[in-house]
Amino acid sequence: QSVLTQPPSVSGAPGQRVTISCTGSSSNIGAGHDVHWYQQLPGTAPKPLIYGNNNRPSGVPDRFSGSKSGTSASLAISGLQAEDEADYYCQSYDSSLSGSVFGGGTKLTVL
Amino acid sequence: EVQLVQSGAEVKKPGESLRISCKGSGYSFTSHWISWVRQMPGKGLEWMGRIDPSDSYTNYSPSFQGHVTISADKSISTAYLQWSSLKASDTAMYYCARHVGAGWFVDWGQGTLVTVSS
Numbered sequence: 001q002s003v004l005t006q007p008p009s010v011s012g013a014p015g016q017r018v019t020i021s022c023t024g025s026s027s028n029i030g031a032g033h034d035v036h037w038y039q040q041l042p043g044t045a046p047k048p049l050i051y052g053n054n055n056r057p058s059g060v061p062d063r064f065s066g067s068k069s070g071t072s073a074s075l076a077i078s079g080l081q082a083e084d085e086a087d088y089y090c091q092s093y094d095s096s097l098s099g100s101v102f103g104g105g106t107k108l109t110v111l
Numbered sequence: 112e113v114q115l116v117q118s119g120a121e122v123k124k125p126g127e128s129l130r131i132s133c134k135g136s137g138y139s140f141t142s143h144w145i146s147w148v149r150q151m152p153g154k155g156l157e158w159m160g161r162i163d164p165s166d167s168y169t170n171y172s173p174s175f176q177g178h179v180t181i182s183a184d185k186s187i188s189t190a191y192l193q194w195s196s197l198k199a200s201d202t203a204m205y206y207c208a209r210h211v212g213a214g215w216f217v218d219w220g221q222g223t224l225v226t227v228s229s
Contacts, residue, residue, distance in 0.1 A: 045221055102158060
């Protein structure tokens, strides 16, 4: 059971927009700690996608965006492409655990 | 170019000890924490713990405290993850990752696959 809760799967057709939610609690997201997102393609290491809630590292397309409100955060992917098919993870800091925590991951399928 | 290069895949028997490594280059090794992350087969990412290479201060996830040891040798820019007695349930891919501040993981190693089987 992950500290941060994500839907196991989402799907969308090419060109569509999908969102992935990440729900935490008052000891992590709700405490004001930043949320970060990672993309993991099959057989590869995770790659940072969004940091500090809504910032993109250099090289990440602006089709990817993040937001945070209260005890939740969301990753939005617009203009879906076949290459976006991957697992996506949110991550934050938890004050009660004094360490980083991940969501359980969401598998994105591009139909 | 920043790189985190991990040691190669390992196949071990239950009860054996193991240490895997993560060598950083292209940045000041003592300026960024290094975390270790576990990914069991077909499962998600789990944060195990982290080390500040400047002073070797560590903190661990409660789920891993007492089961693994994280260390670092700043003279060779290398962090380590070690087990004194492996179990079959330790079979997983292990990643090291470089922190930005106390927050996100900006760079990741390529992963080390550890297989524990009798």
